[in-house]
Amino acid sequence: MMKGDQVLPSKEANLFKQIVKFYETKQYKKGIKAADQILKKFPDHGETLAMKGLTLNCMEKKEEAYEYVLRGLKYDMKSHVCWHVYGLLYRSDRDYRQAIKCYRNALRLDKDNLQILRDLSLLQIQMRDLSGFAETRQQLLMLKPNNRNNWIAFAIAQHLHSSYDLAGKILMAYEGTLEGVPVSERYEHGEMLLYKAMIQEESGALNSALESLDKGSDQIIDVLAAKEARGRLLQQTGNLTGAEAVYRELLEMNPDNYNYHTGLQSSLGTDPGSEITPDQRATLQAAYEDLFEKYPKSTGVKRIPLNFLEGDHFKAAVQSYVTRFLQKGIPSLFSDLSSLYVSTAKADILEKMFEEAVSSLPSSDKLPWCQGETLEEPAVYVWALFYLAQHYNHRGASTKALEKIDAAIAHTPTIIDFYLVKARILNEAGDPKAAAIVADEGRSMDLADRYLNSEATKWWLQADQVESAQDTIALFTKDGDQGNNLHDMQCMWYEVEAGNSHLRCERFGKALKLFKAVAEHFADIQEDQFDFHSYCLRKMTLRTYVKLLRMEEHLHGHRFYCMAAFGLVRAYIGIYDQPIALEGSKSAVSAVSQRRPSATPGSLL
Template sequence: MPQPLSTREANLFRQVIRNYEDKQYKRGLKAAEQILKKTPRHGDTMAMKALILNAQGKTDEAFALGKEALTVDMRSHICWHVYGLLYRTHKNFEEAIKAYKFALRLEPESPQIQRDLAILQIQMRDYQGYVQSRHAMLQAKPQLRQSWTGLAIAHHLAGELQEAENILTTYQDTLKNAPSKTDLENSEAVMYRNMIIAETGDTQRALEHLESDAKDNLDRLAVMERRAEYLSKLGRKDEAATAYRALLDRNSEHPQYYYDLIKALGIEEDAKAKKAIFDEYADKYARCDAARRIPLDFLSGDEFREAARRYLTLMLNKAVPSTFANLKHLYSDSFKKETLPALAEAYLESEDGKKVQGKAAALYFLAQHYNYHLSRDLTKAMEYCEKAIELEPKSVDFAMTKARIYKHHGNVKKASEAMDYARSLDIKDRYINSKAAKYQLRNNENEKALKTMGLFTRADTVGGPLVDLLDMQCVWFLTEDGEAHARRGNTGLALKRFHQIWNIFDIWQEDQFDFHSFSLRKGLIRAYVDMIRWEDRLREHPFYSRAALDAVKLYVSMYDASGAGLANGVNGSASGAAADGGADVAAEKKAAKKAKKEAQKAEREAAEKAAKQDPNKAAAAQKGKGEEPAAKKDDDPEGKKLAQTKDPLDDVMKFLTPLLQFSPKNIEAQFAGFEVFLRRRKYVLALGCLNAAHALDAEHPKVHLHALRLRHALDAETLGGLPAPVQAVIKADFAAAAPPPGADLKKANDAFRAAHGASAPHVLAAAQAARALGEDKAACERAAAGALEVEGVTLEEALEAYEVLKGWKSGELEAFRTAAGGKWPGATVFA
């Protein structure tokens, strides 16, 4: 039984609660200690002390005390509520929900417990549970609009659209006085109800509701857009066209309005009628860019040439830097790809082209044209870029393009130097500063890049620029930094960066907690629903995919380097990391040692910088009513523990599972899954990834490579030794991607090589497959090196072959490097 409190201690306990709510943790802890000194078995006080310790960052100690508080008083709703909060801190949301439900049984009228439970249910997407919680909250406070809105949202997200609409309608009917026209919360609720009606598919009723209830809505743009959309869907073309024209008069630069107007008029296939629409708005709005640029997408022949000439002349006269970026999407059409540079050349010969500003802009356009991958001629690109720089030596744009040309030459060192020079031309520009840092990272200059980024981070950040970049969640820098460390052989820091990116996405997932209550309080309902749906697709973002693929590649190479992949006979030549008995240990140790010294040096410099700072700043930051929780110390700043993992294939699933779940149409994600599952002998899962890749691109060279590797692995494993269900799945699903069991895999690979001899990636894949099948090592190496001789081979394809030979520690490597250097003089990527 819990010990009762005297009046004095009861007052102290209330003070503990106030101190916690006001973030006065030290005072609250002191008051709790006073209570426990006299009544050491008071569960509620123990629970509140645990909560304060948790807020101070002492989570393990807090959790232990929270459990002890429960053993003292199992009937206390405070103890159960705190227990749930502690589980939430540990991200064990299922157990937290259970604890909240226990607390709610003991104290059904507690709004705080009910609110915390509801927030966790929506966070976990337990929509039915959220509906029940919101219903209880509505019964407790039916006078609040947000109680009704919250229940409507719960039904909406659960897919019960009619119930959601009924809730909003019922609340509206209970109002005795009509809301003011300036009531923002009511205005948003009306548009939210209209959104729900539209999602039911009843467009006619949605339009009627819009024209009756939302005619005076504060969000005029949303009303106009929805009205135009509904009219178009209902086939009322004339009215829809009028509605879209009203939107264009409001914003003539919005491309979608033009497309929707054309669709409403039914002239999608009539180029002349479409051009008339754009000409109308080009005449009406003299400074409108969209009306002049969009027709270039559908015009052809002489009409295109004339429209492009006018547009290009206008842009070059103004020296608009983004001209090429606005037009490069047209290069998918060969006629337009040839016409645009010809027009730029003609402009240079015209009177307009003799003016310095216009001439420089035209030269810049041509430099970008020849630097673009669909029209690449790097020699010409550099010529035009140098001419442009002669005219305007201080142009940041021209200097940046020169750096990009060096990058496409494969000379990452000169590219880095050129981009740093471009940065020096405008030291106040954050964008060019970031570009310079990115190029330095591509040149494996991690420390230099961090100093460059430090020019725009907070100077007073303890720990230096990296800590500030982490706080600012600068994902692109962390990704590039991790990739550079991986290239340098510093596995620990590379893994550290990829895990930091994973944590950032995890933080974005957790950040929803703040908005579940905030959005209802502020009445931002539509934005909140959009956010929930966006969060459901969060990890399909390209930033996550790239970092996850990097992490998978690194973990797989760690597994292969340990010799386990070779022992299993499945690593073949896919990664090449252990094809000759493991990685070059001495080289790896040397690179890791060098990286460690550099990291220690950077850490010392950061510590010295922090020591020189005004100590009064830290004291001033602590002043005030609240106390911030202690920052959690990173016990593995260099990623040593991550690099010392005993089971890399288990650790990699943290990255791989969301990658496959949210990016199923990313073929590289499917290949990454195949590599992991094959090594784990999860043959059905490996086959699933292979089939998914085959469905995405059956002609991709890696589909052939992995199909043969999987068939070879199954033959070595003996298919009959696998469980019957596994055998059934493999026999049923394998036919499309690879030869049947018992087929001659060598002959199949030879046929593939013969059929695709004109493609460097396919030649390389055939060589890798031959190596995986156990064919002659020297012959496989010569075949892989032969990819360099394929006509039309690109620098990127040659670099891929080079990395494979490097992984094999091939005797062909030096000859390949020499030949590639002759083919791409100045390229440093083969060094």
């Protein structure tokens, strides 16, 4: 069975090196040819058998690949190469737990193999084995302490393991090894300093984080990120005056960044997410009057005060704000103001204001709150109607909403946005089929617009007209391959909507297929992070990398995944309750056995 040490003669040993080279350069046919040359003389050489199997795996010949690798292990179980290759096969099949076992077996035979240790660390972070990841990265650092990536990766491992102090000490120790930073590496070094400040902030060492930013201010290239972190840290340490100054500097750079406005408001002693006192309101009002003088063209500076102003102050501010939207015909006005509807008083002011506008514009050609003599364009009237239609629909008055949108369409039938809003109103009023017809009418007015096509498709699906939806969305997919094209584009909104439509029509098999496709997309997204484990270390995008890892940990809380999972459960229940579900006129999807399925909830996906 096991032949012990299998040492090849020099000629075949060089040929074996060629196999590895051909594999790395994706010259698989040449690799197979070279392997066959060795196996002709040494048919039981385990490492060559394993490499041939690995090469076959890349040629989509998985069964043969596993056969050759297992034969290689059979003849040479003491070869770390065979175990490493076996792990690579499992990794390609996304069976990471088995791959880790193979790598560990390989390391028992060659404990200091850098390549195997690196591959193991990638699988450990992918599987979130944080303790194992930290141990492996420490071993790599000890073996090769002159490699920057080993220091950084070990710090990340400790950071993710919540060992903040140790992570910070590792980065400081690495800084101590630097004699100088070359110009070509200034960006990477600056990113490391920002990452160190991030670790200190998360550990609660806020003053240390501020000190790190101050010391590295002349070395950090991403000045904006440093300034944002500084403002946040000053705020958390209670230095509101300093934080206010920083956020005012940031607003000079971008007065429409809402995060900066939130920071400024907090620095002024208010919590943007809670009720404010009259004194706080007066402080904010004065602050935004000052900001308006500095940035008169900023939309954010005009819009944000609408959140905290009340009564006549709110009315005057909102009248000034909406005028430009109406005059320029900006369709997103209602979407912009919809968050104000949590206040009934503000919603009432808006309703009265727009009703007065609709009443006065036809006769005076002026907005009632504008004192100038300039006459408004006729389009202002129709955009006021458009706003009112959405306003009444939001407040549940479907009849009034339809009256307003019909009046707008009658006035100017060429504005496509009107048809989309009418479709929404009809759908919420309980007539999804009429909504789909109206949306399709709007789509036909601009056949080159993908958004309109998607909207019409959505409403056809809401009306359970799946064939019409397929015909519509097919206009923007590759000819003859609609299903695969949508799947490749990870078009989850369509798959969820179509799946729900099939559920409503009790076509459980088709629904199941669509919901499983969504689950596959999320599996792919989770798999896609694999390449970033090494890439982000090389590029030193450390803060973004940590955010990516944390996002991936909550990936399955995404609404599309939740909707698909819920749909899968309903589809399985439907199939169980109705063992033979006819799909269309000919096909029967699946017959389930009379016993209840024994699959665990996790296996549904």
